[in-house]
Each structure stands twice: as structure tokens, then as C-alpha cells.
Amino acid sequence: MTDNTILGGPPSAAGETEEPTPEPEPEPESIDPPGDLETAVHRSRLYSLLSLGFDRPGDDFAAAREDGAYREDLRESAAAIDEDVADAAAAVADALEGADHQALHGQWASLFGVEEGVTVSPYELTYLPGPLMTNVRRLADISGFYEAFGLSIDEGQTDRGDHVCFLTEFLSHLSHREAALRMDGDDEGIEVVVDARRSFLEDHLGRWYWRFADEVGDHDDGDSGFYAALAELLAALVELEVDRLDLDPDWVPDDPEVTEWNEDVFGDTGRGCGGCGVDAGGPGDLEPGPVPDVDPAADADRGSDFDPDVGGDG
Amino acid sequence: MPKVENWQLGREVEYPYEGARPDDQWAAVFDLNKCIACQTCTLACKTTWTHEEGQEHMFWNNVETKPYGSHPVGWDQRTLDDMGAGEWGDDGTYEGDTIFEAEDVDWDDPENHPQETMQARDDVAGFLPDADDMRYPNLGEDEIAGDTMESISHFDEETHPVWFFYLPRICNHCTYAACAGSCPVPAIYKREEDGVVLIDEESCQAFQQCNEACPYKKAIYNPAESISQKCIGCYTKTEEGKAPQCFENCLGKIRLHGYINPPEEADDSDPMEEPTNPLDFVVHQKELAKPLYPQFGLEPNVYYVPPITAPTDYLTQMFGPGVDDAIDTYRAMRDGDEPELEGLFKLMGSTEWSITAFEIDGDEAVGYYEGDEVGRVPITEPTAERDRYDEDEEVYRLDIT
Ligand code: SF4
Numbered sequence: 023m024t025d026n027t028i029l030g031g032p033p034s035a036a037g038e039t040e041e042p043t044p045e046p047e048p049e050p051e052s053i054d055p056p057g058d059l060e061t062a063v064h065r066s067r068l069y070s071l072l073s074l075g076f077d078r079p080g081d082d083f084a085a086a087r088e089d090g091a092y093r094e095d096l097r098e099s100a101a102a103i104d105e106d107v108a109d110a111a112a113a114v115a116d117a118l119e120g121a122d123h124q125a126l127h128g129q130w131a132s133l134f135g136v137e138e139g140v141t142v143s144p145y146e147l148t149y150l151p152g153p154l155m156t157n158v159r160r161l162a163d164i165s166g167f168y169e170a171f172g173l174s175i176d177e178g179q180t181d182r183g184d185h186v187c188f189l190t191e192f193l194s195h196l197s198h199r200e201a202a203l204r205m206d207g208d209d210e211g212i213e214v215v216v217d218a219r220r221s222f223l224e225d226h227l228g229r230w231y232w233r234f235a236d237e238v239g240d241h242d243d244g245d246s247g248f249y250a251a252l253a254e255l256l257a258a259l260v261e262l263e264v265d266r267l268d269l270d271p272d273w274v275p276d277d278p279e280v281t282e283w284n285e286d287v288f289g290d291t292g293r294g295c296g297g298c299g300v301d302a303g304g305p306g307d308l309e310p311g312p313v314p315d316v317d318p319a320a321d322a323d324r325g326s327d328f329d330p331d332v333g334g335d336g
Numbered sequence: 337m338p339k340v341e342n343w344q345l346g347r348e349v350e351y352p353y354e355g356a357r358p359d360d361q362w363a364a365v366f367d368l369n370k371c372i373a374c375q376t377c378t379l380a381c382k383t384t385w386t387h388e389e390g391q392e393h394m395f396w397n398n399v400e401t402k403p404y405g406s407h408p409v410g411w412d413q414r415t416l417d418d419m420g421a422g423e424w425g426d427d428g429t430y431e432g433d434t435i436f437e438a439e440d441v442d443w444d445d446p447e448n449h450p451q452e453t454m455q456a457r458d459d460v461a462g463f464l465p466d467a468d469d470m471r472y473p474n475l476g477e478d479e480i481a482g483d484t485m486e487s488i489s490h491f492d493e494e495t496h497p498v499w500f501f502y503l504p505r506i507c508n509h510c511t512y513a514a515c516a517g518s519c520p521v522p523a524i525y526k527r528e529e530d531g532v533v534l535i536d537e538e539s540c541q542a543f544q545q546c547n548e549a550c551p552y553k554k555a556i557y558n559p560a561e562s563i564s565q566k567c568i569g570c571y572t573k574t575e576e577g578k579a580p581q582c583f584e585n586c587l588g589k590i591r592l593h594g595y596i597n598p599p600e601e602a603d604d605s606d607p608m609e610e611p612t613n614p615l616d617f618v619v620h621q622k623e624l625a626k627p628l629y630p631q632f633g634l635e636p637n638v639y640y641v642p643p644i645t646a647p648t649d650y651l652t653q654m655f656g657p658g659v660d661d662a663i664d665t666y667r668a669m670r671d672g673d674e675p676e677l678e679g680l681f682k683l684m685g686s687t688e689w690s691i692t693a694f695e696i697d698g699d700e701a702v703g704y705y706e707g708d709e710v711g712r713v714p715i716t717e718p719t720a721e722r723d724r725y726d727e728d729e730e731v732y733r734l735d736i737t
């Protein structure tokens with residue numbers, strides 16, 4: 023057979039024939055997952071307090087605030103973690119001082135409550151570009167994380183899994199487990215939970231926490247400013263996490279209009295399921311780009327197989 | 337030099353590469369008489385493969401209403417226009433130009449090779465869909481053609497005066513794929529083992545030649561990734577013997593997945609006697625299922641059973657000659673005169689497996705995947721009739737079958 027045929031295998035794997043014994047992939051150097059017992063405990067508590075704070079104020083939150091316990095815990099845990107986080111926590115504690123339940127409840131409702139039209143969305147999917155239909159996969163990914171650690175959303179809970187309360191609660195859970203595993207000296211286990219926290223932050227909360235914080239900051243016009251401060255604390259903590267875990271999350275677009283992605287076509291019903299594909303974030307400019315200078319021979323050197331999972335990490 | 341044998345056109349056709357056939361050729365039969373445009377196939381594919389950013393406009397499987405629907409807009413009409421009219425000879429030979437012939441390019445000249453020019457799409461008939469063309473996947477849905485409809489209209493003719501039909505479309509994993517044939521890199525290849533046509537994402541350099549060259553417009557650009565992507569025939573499933581997602585999930589049970597041979601190697605056995613290749617049986621022995629726009633010249637491998645109530649001039653343009661005979665055969669099957677076909681068509685959609693052979697066993701049809709029985713169905717569904725008046729319960733029944 024001549025070479026002039028379309029039959030064959032992936033060209034990018036062609037280099038392999040010249041290298042009959044490809045170098046084995048170097049084992050990834052095992053570096054100890056960053057962190058220690060103490061910060062894990064405090065991080066767990068901090069995430070948990072954040073989760074409680076972003077939930078609709080109820081009996082649990084009221085109980086936690088009794089005798090200033092919530093503020094104290096927040097301060098203590100933040101201080102054990104990092105200076106910037108500690109400053110942010112102090113601002114939350116100050117904002118909470120003297121805030122009464124009614125005012126908090128009213129403020130929560132005006133920000134996140136469905137009764138006032140969910141001014142600021144606490145849901146991840148809202149911040150992702152593209153139509154809902156393609157984004158539900160992200161929701162499935164989140165549920166996959168919960169499931170992998172034997173967690174599920176309580177029967178009575180009507181909120182979706184991408185609510186910021188669930189995300190932070192999950193991160194609290196992972197940190198809690200990490201602490202327990204560190205006590206047992208279970209290195210393998212520690213790596214698993216730290217890896218999960220890494221991917222979860224990189225693929226989810228790390229992508230949009232800053233947009234969320236901006237939105238809350240812009241809309242929290244309550245006297246206490248508690249929610250704006252709490253969102254800042256969340257941002258400070260996640261930022262620290264991104265830094266310490268050396269993450270590179272793919273930031274969502276900095277454009278509030280993204281939620282109305284095809285409003286121009288469908289008017290108010292703009293954010294539909296996207297099943298019809300109309301301007302779904304758009305094929306964009308399909309005009310051919312500049313023709314790259316390609317050397318087919320050189321291209322054969324790229325050493326990776328065709329990846330059937332075109333969908334990436336979904 | 338690069339002239340390849342295209343049995344669908346009854347002649348050699350122009351193509352920039354040598355004609356080599358894979359060991360097996362991935363293939364499908366779609367019965368258009370049964371498609372209800374529920375789009376379950378579309379969603380089965382979309383949620384599996386094209387749910388990421390940059391893929392929003394991508395439908396590796398789409399279902400359009402004919403004659404007025406098309407995605408991307410006007411894909412078939414515009415390509416046919418660009419090719420110019422072509423006639424079929426009485427012996428079934430196509431006398432017009434294919435997309436590789438319409439521009440009169442001398443493919444024997446090495447200077448015209450797609451890897452040399454890097455602009456092969458200029459040398460084949462067709463157009464490059466733009467963003468607007470991709471915007472309306474349900475354009476023309478359910479729009480009727482022909483006469484106007486009155487509330488008292490009823491049809492006595494076999495060919496209906498008012499008509500439309502649904503056309504589900506996927507990549508045809510063409511024997512002479514234009515996507516692969518046009519790629520300058522080349523990053524597109526046809527797998528030797530099963531003929532599935534794939535884009536190597538590592539190699540794709542976004543030349544976008546395939547986006548235009550594929551006349552079916554099934555090689556689609558992903559602006560987020562700066563690569564083109566296309567249907568992969570769910571090879572991850574077919575390698576395990578399972579039918580692709582859009583086949584397994586088809587509500588109308590219109591789809592059959594298997595492997596086809598060229599006519600001279602076709603399985604000519606009798607399914608009444610022994611297990612027979614169902615693709616060869618339907619396409620070659622019975623000539624019931626036809627390729628989509630064979631005149632494009634790519635030897636596409638999805639074979640359609642034409643809708644029996646649509647006008648046959650339109651169907652001939654779409655599926656080539658032999659449509660009238662196919663319709664007669666289909667009617668005969670419905671009248672019980674083609675028990676082998678009837679059995680096979682009952683097997684369609686009855687199993688999640690690909691079917692590499694089938695046979696008729698008494699009043700049952702049996703499907704096999706590489707020798708293992710994977711489906712068994714009665715050719716005639718057993719029915720029971722009950723009395724209209726139930727004496728015990730003292731009630732009348734509305735539903736007695
Ligand atoms: S799932 Fe089957 S019946 Fe439904 S639109 Fe697709 S091909 Fe037609």
C-alpha cells in the first residue's frame with residue numbers, strides 16, 4: 023500500500039513507530055500534600071461557618087450566634103490559617119455585632135431569597151458561560167464529588183447541589199476528613215482528600231467565587247454589611263486555597279450579562295435550556311483564522327493519542 | 337493514480353487519495369418511515385459528546401424536516417447548486433460531477449494534493465457554513481410541502497399530495513471521506529479496523545478545510561478549542577459490540593447498526609437458512625436502503641429506507657436511483673410478503689447490541705453479534721382479543737385488543 027491513503031491511525035501517535043520503546047512516563051514525584059492537622063481542623067470549621075452564614079438565617083444560625091460564639095469561632099479559625107483571612111473574618115465579626123435576627127433575615131431575603139427574585143445567585147451554574155443545557159453536566163460533576171465521598175443532599179433540602187452552602191459544606195467535610203486522616207497518619211488517604219479538594223476548587227468554586235463576592239458586595243445594602251463581609255471572607259479563603267494548592271481555575275467571564283446569554287433572540291425567556299442551540303454562546307466567528315505554518319512531519323512528533331473524550335473532564 | 341471505485345455511483349470517481357477499504361466498515365440503516373423527530377437521538381449524542389463550551393452549536397446528530405428543514409441552513413441545496421445538475425444513466429451510473437470533480441481539478445497532479453495546496457476546500461464543491469448558518473437547527477420543522485391542507489382532506493394516493501418527512505443525520509463515516517481528503521495536515525484519518533473517521537485533536541491545526549469540504553457539514557469547528565470536531569461513531573461503544581448512543585436511545589426504533597461490505601464481497605446468504613449480514617441483506621440483496629446524496633461521491637455509509645409516501649422525484653434526488661423499487665419492497669414487507677425483512681426490521685431497536693448477523697428461526701427473528709445471540713423477537717406480535725361485553729363484570733370494553 024502506498025502512503026497516499028486516509029486509512030490509518032492518529033497522526034499524532036505516528037512518532038511512536040520511530041521510537042519503538044517510548045520512554046516510560048516519569049512517575050509523578052510524590053510531594054506531600056500541603057497542610058497540617060491544625061489548619062485542616064480550622065479550615066474545616068471556617069468552611070462550615072461560611073456555609074451556615076450563607077444559608078437562610080434559621081434556628082441553627084441563631085443558636086450559633088448565641089453569646090458571640092459564631093464570631094469567636096470565626097476569628098479563632100481564621101487566625102490559625104492566614105493573616106488576610108483573619109482580617110476578613112474580623113470584618114465579618116464586626117458586622118455581626120449587634121445585628122439582630124430580623125435584620126439579617128430581611129437582608130438575606132433581599133439578596134438570595136426567591137421571594138425577592140434572587141438578586142444575587144448563590145448557584146454556580148448561573149455564573150458559567152453557555153446555556154443551561156450544556157451546564158447541567160457541571161451539576162452532575164458536583165454531585166459526583168458528593169457521591170464519591172458518600173454524601174448526599176438531605177431529603178428535605180430543596181436546594182440544588184451547586185448552591186454555595188453545599189459547596190462550602192463539602193469543602194468543610196473534606197478538610198474534616200483530612201484532619202482525621204492526619205491524626206491516623208494515613209498518607210494515602212490524605213492525598214485522596216487533598217486531591218479532591220484541589221479538583222473541586224479548581225473546577226468549581228475557584229472558578230466563580232470572585233464573581234459571587236463582587237455581586238454580593240454590590241447588592242448588600244443592609245446596615246450591617248454582614249453578607250458583603252462574609253462573601254469577602256469566602257473570597258479571601260478561596261484565594262488562599264488557590265495559592266497554597268497551586269491551582270489554576272478557568273475563571274468565568276466577568277460579565278453579568280452572561281446569564282442572559284440569548285436574551286437578544288428570545289427576549290425575557292433568554293436563558294432557556296439552550297436545546298434549540300440558538301446562539302448558544304455562539305459558534306462565534308467561524309471565518310477561517312490565519313493559516314498556521316504547519317510542517318506535517320514535525321507535527322508527527324507530538325506524542326499523544328487521540329482522546330475520545332472530547333468532552334474533557336465532564 | 338487517485339481514482340477510486342465508488343459502487344454507489346457505478347463508476348470510478350476522483351479523490352485525492354488511493355482507494356483503500358478498511359477491514360470492516362461501520363454502517364447503519366435508518367428507516368425514515370418510523371422517525372418521529374422526537375430528537376432523543378440528538379440529545380443522547382449532545383449530552384454524551386458535545387456539552388462543553390465551544391460545542392453549543394454542534395449537533396453530531398441532528399434531525400431535520402424535509403424538504404424545508406436543514407442544518408446548517410441550506411446545506412444540501414447549496415451544495416447541490418454548487419455541484420451543478422447531474423444525471424443518472426439507465427444502468428444506475430452517475431454521469432454528473434461529484435464534489436471532487438465539479439471544480440475540474442487534476443488530482444493526479446501532485447501540486448494539487450491537499451497537503452500541498454492546504455486549500456483543498458477551494459477545489460471541491462460546497463460552502464463554508466458561517467455562524468448564522470449554524471444558528472437554526474430546527475429551521476422548517478414540521479413544515480409541509482405540496483398542496484394546501486383542508487380539515488376535510490384525506491389521501492387516497494400512495495404518494496401523498498401533502499408531505500414532509502424527518503431526516504436524522506449523523507456523520508456517514510464515508511469510504512472516501514471529504515473531511516479526511518481535504519485536511520492539509522492531515523489530522524483526519526479513517527480507522528483501518530472499522531472505517532470510523534476521526535479527527536486527531538492533537539494534530540488539528542484549525543485549517544477549517546474539512547468544515548467546508550464535508551458536504552454533509554458534519555465536521556464542525558469548535559471556537560473555544562480552536563479545533564474541528566466530528567461524530568466518532570461512538571467507537572468506544574462499538575468496540576465493545578454496543579450500538580452508538582443515538583441508536584440505542586432511538587424511540588422510534590428506526591436504527592440498525594452493523595458493518596457493510598462492498599457489493600462484490602457482500603454476504604449473499606439466505607437468512608431463512610443461516611445467519612446473514614443485515615447491512616448486506618438490506619442494502620445489497622434487497623436494495624431497500626439507500627445512501628444519502630450518493631452523487632456527492634463519498635460513498636457514505638448510513639443507508640436510508642425512503643419514506644414511502646413522499647414524491648419519488650425528490651427522493652431520487654436525495655437517495656439516487658432505485659427509490660421506486662425500494663418503496664415497492666417496503667410495501668411488500670408491510671403486506672407480509674417479505675418475512676426476512678419484516679423479521680429484521682422488528683429486530684431493529686430491540687437490542688443495545690450492534691447486529692453483525694441475523695436469521696429467521698420459525699416465527700422469530702434472531703440477531704447476533706459476532707456469533708452470540710443478542711436479540712430474539714417474534715415477527716408478528718402475539719395479540720389477544722377480548723369480548724366487547726364482559727359478562728362477569730357487566731361492562732363494555734372500549735379497548736378489546
Ligand atoms: S430518536 Fe429515533 S425516532 Fe426520535 S428523532 Fe431520532 S431517529 Fe427519529
Ligand code: SF4
Pocket residue numbers: 506507508509510513514515516533549550551552553554555566634
Ligand atoms: S460525513 Fe462528512 S465528516 Fe463524516 S466522514 Fe463523510 S465527509 Fe467526513
